[in-house]
Amino acid sequence: MLDLADELRRWTEEGRQFAVATVVAVGGSAPRGPGAALAVDSAGTVIGSVSGGCVEGAVYDLCLEALRTGTSMLERFGYSDEDAFAVGLTCGGTIEVLITPVAGPAATVLAPALSAAAGNEPAALARVARGPAELLGRALLVRSDGTYEGELGGHPDLDRTAAAEARALLEAGRTGTVDLSADGSHCPGGVTLLVESNVPPPHMIVFGAVDFAAALTRAGKFLGYHVTVCDARPVFATRDRFPDADEVVVDWPHRYLRRTGTDARTVLCVLTHDAKFDVPLLKAALRMPAAFIGAMGSRRTHEDRERRLRSEGVTEGELARLRSPIGLDLGARTPEETALSIAAEIVAVRRGGTGVPLTGSNTPIHRDSAAQGRSAAA
Known part of the structure; x- marks a missing residue:
């Protein structure tokens, strides 16, 4: 009701x-x-x-x-x-x-x-x-x-x-x-x-003020999240570029994340593509509570990112929480398609879905709600 x-x-x-x-x-x-x-x-x-x-x-x-x-x-x-x-x-x-x-x-x-x-x-x-x-x-x-x-x-x-x-x-x-x-x-x-x-809507924080972030912000709002876009570059992190975001923050990502905090419903999407932002941010994020932590990049970028994180002392257990490359394989090309891919993975993780096509699959369409519980954000 x-x-x-x-x-x-x-x-x-x-x-x-x-x-x-x-x-x-x-x-x-x-x-x-x-x-x-x-x-x-x-x-x-x-x-x-x-x-x-x-x-x-x-x-x-x-x-x-x-x-x-x-x-x-x-x-x-x-x-x-x-x-x-x-x-x-x-x-x-x-x-x-x-x-x-x-x-x-x-x-x-x-x-x-x-x-x-x-x-x-x-x-x-x-x-x-x-x-x-x-x-x-x-x-x-x-x-x-x-x-x-x-x-x-x-x-x-x-x-x-x-x-x-x-x-x-x-x-x-x-x-x-x-x-x-x-x-x-x-x-x-x-x-x-x-x-x-x-309860208040869960928080989605999108790091990196890029075109993909604008599309993901719209998808996040559609899913019921309170969406923040954060980037250290003031020329890119502007309200004009992200009118659908609840907040646009100009700050170093890791510093903003530590100041803001997270909880078990928080979704973190790292789209920065830059090790000087990614590594300190993910090092902090992987040690904080969150429902989803994902990072964009090629498989080569992902391997280099993991190597850098290990050198910073991030454990294998902490790295296992990272969804990278972020998103489901939809063959996405445009920012909107990519945002859909990321949003689909967030929903799949939240609801226990597999991400495989339902056609020809024996997986249940509707999971047992009583077993999963229900977040109010939903």
Whole structure:
């Protein structure tokens, strides 16, 4: 639901009544993961998607029903041999969808959650996805300092336990479900929470103010990254040349990287092609947390770069983190094609993909979302 925060916040400010269908769990091959949402207002306006088109019509009708009845419901959709194209997932997977009306008391928690998400404030929305019917859809908004608002309605200890679990997922930047046992939740039969985490977008830093960097900046923004372009040469690192970047920094790359820092979601793309920039930068980068570290260059450049890094004391384990030459083999020639190649490798590394064509391949199209977890940047 938080992936629709900008639009849904506007709906709440306009006083619209609406219902939101949110993917709670997936099994097998399913198009979208937990947290994906579709919303329908009382006039029938629809935004978002829960399945890429497979079950949207049925979910739309359930949202209208939730608006009429004012009650939440959990529905499961799977492959249907008899009527697959009508209401089944023709890809063969299953999804569970929580449908929640957002009107009256429910809006008192969901409205500030949408505002927090739209404003890129770290926060988690925890909702009861499975449990007693009277608790289904009840929500807590949990902030990064552990404070929370709302109540699930079962027992104060249930709220405290739920808030603690939601905060843990928020700190990890993940969206997923949490099962609370009957004993731990103080609720007969226990409950399952859907926790959606909202964290600031991950950081992509592109080093080297070249034409390839301009195209990669656009690709990074498309993928949802906060993109910084850094180069030590002020004549090249200008806002006019990189209008799509969130920041354009004139500084020595290694000095900027050390000053800025990284985390487990950071993507570093080194396009400088110059050893005096590359080596000190990569020496620092390979010893810092990051989701992806890649460097552009020919295979000869890569071999020379590795030799120089080894002479600087970089270990084989550290070198193993380097994706070089950067990008997947697409036969790319133009800056835009090269940016696509790099972006494809970043996605493959993030999602556990192989990069091989799906045609003729036995690899799964949709990875197990529960096993991977989900970063909110995504």
